Structure formats: structure tokens, C-alpha cells
Amino acid sequence: MPSFTASAPGKIILFGEHAVVYGQPAIAAPVAQVRATATVTPELRGNAGAVRILAPGIGLDRRLDELDSTHALVAAIEGVTASLGISRLPACTLKVTSTIPVASGLGSGAAVSVAVIRALAGFLGHPLPDEQVSALAFEVEKIHHGTPSGIDNTVVAYAKPVYFIKQQLIETFSISKPFTIVIGDTGIATPTKETVGDVHAGWQADPQRYETLFAAVGSITRSARQAIEQGRPDRLGPLMNESHALLVEMGVSSPELDKLVRAANEAGASGAKLSGGGRGGNMIALAAPEQAEQIAATLQAAGAVRMLVTEVKG
Ligand code: MEV
Secondary structure, eight states: OOOEEEEEEEEEEEEOTTGGGGTOOEEEEEEEEEEEEEEEEEOTTSOTTOEEEEEGGGTEEEEGGGSOTTSHHHHHHHHHHHHHTOSSOOSEEEEEEEOSOTTSSSOHHHHHHHHHHHHHHHHTTOOOOHHHHHHHHHHHHHHHHSSOOSHHHHHHHHTSOEEEOTTSOOBOOOOSSOEEEEEEEOOOOOOHHHHHHHHHHHHHHOHHHHHHHHHHHHHHHHHHHHHHHTTOGGGHHHHHHHHHHHHHHHTOOOHHHHHHHHHHHHTTOSEEEEESSOSSSEEEEEEOGGGHHHHHHHHHHTTOSEEEEEEEOO
8 A cells, every 4th residue: 555645725715704604605715825735654564553643733743542533633534434434544654734824714624634534545545536525524624613614625625716605515616817816814823613603602692783794795705706707806806895894893803904904905905804714814915916926015014924925716
């Protein structure tokens, strides 16, 4: 059994975060510049079932049987073995590395799960289709997020832009004209579970107010899809600004995110918003390609600890 490596990209939510948990549509795109990678290597002298897990980025070097069954890596491994009907893994080492910042809205948890699921299934000689990889990663997402919509595992597993509605078949859609997004990281790690939980508490306390906000986000997302399909990405800027204002109303922004969004707009972006769970993590700005570097420099001056420039294309 030769070793097997798989990787998965990060992601940004362009429109619809949080509202997507409540049944509204959302649009997400992969970010290929950051990736999670998993390699499974056979240990020829090891006993069956002896699985070593290495994740140097988080200082993890343990045997599989030493980890709790609620550990995300264990859940990903057990998802694969259960679906392939394998009771005991051959002796092997699973190594996980990632360049995706953790708890920053870039889908690090989903990308690690997808890479691990693909690498292990491939190592076992049973590569899985994207749909099944996504479904297994969704089960792991429940550990990370509590009540995930499923958008992160979907965009990361399919590695293409998606128009996503919870519990519906995924829709890929045409991007008639590519567009450039600058991503700025506040450097503040905020688990998605936390903001999803806060929005849930807000919705329980005042369902009418939150349903109105979710519906407004949903209508923006539908307009954004139209603009993208009609080759009018220039129309996305104002929609991003409106989205950010609604996310502020939902209570998932922060002074740091607001500052970066303002700075991007002042530097000439056509619009900007937080992306993902919020509170900390990343924001995105729509830029003309020739402006992207300037906007990235402005974000850095305004406190961003990391910037990425990515092109959203079909
Ligand atoms: C996280 O990337 C997006 C959220 O809408 C949560 C989810 O959809 O599961 C905040």
C-alpha cells in the first residue's frame, strides 16, 4: 500500500453567512492560495490498528487510540472507516499540515477534514466521490460548529464556487466574468461555533428582527448571483456593503472588522464585508485587479495581519 496525499483549499463566503444557517442562499468560493494537506504513509513494521497522528502546526503527535472520539481528526478517520466497512486500519502515520489560519473564516476545519478523508480513502484504495467526501466532512463540521449549514464542507470538497441552500443539492453557477477579491485578516481567532451560537440566541430572543435580517441577506445573495451570471461583478460592491451592514446588525462584526471594511472602501474598493463567522477572522473587498495590491497595503496599515489576493472564476 503506497502512501497517499490529498489537499483541499480554503474558502471565502462571498454572500449569505449566518443567514444560510436559517435556510437562505449563500455564495462561497474556494481560495486556492491556502490549503490543508494530509498524507497517509504505511508503517511496514507496525501492528494493524497502530495509527500515529501528526499535526505539527498544532503540536499534535499521538496515537489514534489516545485521542477522544470527539476529536475532529478521529471523527474524520472513523467516518471513512465506517463508510468503507473497515474495522481495523493497517499500521500507518497520518500527517496533517495547513496554511489556512485557524478560526478565521477561511474554512480551515472543513479543509483539514476533506484532506484527511480523501487521503485516508485513497490510501485504503477506495477514493471517494466529492459528494461523499463532503457528506463525511459535514459530520465533522458538526463538532466544530454545532449547527453548520454545510456550506464550508461543500465549497471545499467541490473546490469550485457554489450557490448553496442548506439541505438542497449544490448548485454550481456560471461566473461570466472573473473578479478580484482582497482578503484581510484581523488576526483575531474566533470559533464559528461562538458567533453561530450568538446569532441563534439573538434569533430566539427576537425572531422577527432576525428573520427580517436573514431575508434581507437572502435577497442580496440572489441579486449577487444574477450580477455574477450576467458578467456584472461591478454590481457586487454595493451588495457587499449592504451585507456588511446587516451582519453588523446581527452582532457578528467587531471594531477591527469594521475598520478594515472602512479602510478598503476608502482605498477605492467597490465594496467590502466581513466573511465567514465574523467577530474576528477575515474580511473581503472587491477590487479592480490593478488596485488589489494598493488595497492590500491599506488593509495592512489599518491592522490586517495577513492579506491575500484571489480571483473568483468558474
Ligand atoms: C461559516 O463559514 C459560515 C456560517 O454561515 C456558518 C455555517 O454556514 O455553517 C457562519
